[in-house]
Amino acid sequence: MRKLPSDQPHCRLTRQIHCLPVQMRGVEQMAGPEIANLDDRIRQVIGVAVDACGLGLVQKVTGLPLGFSNVNFRVETDQGTFLARLCRTQPDDRIRDEAHFLESIRASGFPASYPIARTDGTPITFHDDQRVMIYEFIEGEEPAVTPDSARQVGEAIGLLSTLEVPAGYSSSSLSDIDEAKQFLITKAKQLEKYPELFSQLQQETAEIESFLQIKLPRGFVHADAFPDNTIFRDGKLVALIDFEDSCEDALLFDVGMTLLGFGYQDEHPEPEQIRAL
Structure with missing residues (x-):
């Protein structure tokens, strides 16, 4: 699960869910950078x-x-x-x-x-x-987050948004507002122990849902354009990888994810990098 900038309004709901007791989240926690075991x-x-x-x-x-x-x-x-x-x-x-x-x-x-x-x-x-x-297998390395790497990834995501979704493709977003609402229903009894948090989750879910009534351009989105899903070589982007979360959705989804991945330094927005995107 991605580490999101903790002080930004658009991350409040995600952050609050992360703060719930582990048994309520249903999220498998990953340890550090372990190497795949070969037997x-x-x-x-x-x-x-x-x-x-x-x-x-x-x-x-x-x-x-x-x-x-x-x-x-x-x-x-x-x-x-x-x-x-x-x-x-x-x-x-x-x-x-x-x-x-x-x-x-x-x-x-x-x-x-x-x-x-x-x-x-x-x-x-x-x-x-x-x-x-x-x-x-693409040789290269994960880039430093700089205006130049942000520009290159932004251009790639922009190009991706123009490519046609092929006939027969059916994958949709892995999580949506219905899942968030269902979470509040299924965890209601447990959340009642945290009334302030429960109320905030309900309010923020309703607020997010209100924005979803706006019709936005749709197409193919990568859905996870973070530095560790890009490969650079000699300062140039050579591959966007890990399309496992990709789907057909609002193109703004990729704008937001790429902004989180390449528009911040030390959890704070970096104007020069955002402009480069």
Whole structure:
């Protein structure tokens, strides 16, 4: 879950939910930057996926830092270097949608790490209760947040908003106002122990819902354009990665997320970076 600037009005509802006792949140907490564990079982699963994609013989597999949703490995074969992603959170249909969209924009040259289909044309390898996707491996690093990196990511998100959502794509936002309202209903008895917080959550939910009556331009959104989901090399953006939360939604969604990711320094808005976006 993203660390949002704590003193901004648009983050109040998220912050208040985070402050609830853990048993009320239903949120799995992640530890620090652990490395994906590689054992014989996972090595075999990755080998099956690589073989299914016709990518040659595996020579070396290295665990990468754990993300919020998946487990990633760098895979070197006699044909090149690839990324193996063990999908742990998203349902199959959402994973297929991600691959479907990325394949639809491949010819555009948009900077991304594109999935590599199996030889049967499907994107997911199912083996030993695991779901594996293979991607291009993009060399580079997470950027420092500067006006220049903000500008480049802003331009990429702007370009992304102009690309057509392909027929058959159906993924919507992972969370919406109905989920927030349902949270208040299902947790009502527990929240009654915190009357001031409960009242504030109700007021802010109603306030947010009132703004949702405004019709906004819709299209494809990445939904998580933070620095750790971008790859830079020699100061240039070479890939926007981790499309696992992507969806069709109001384009303003990506504006807000990119602003949070690249418009702040030390939890405070940075005007020069915001202008660069």
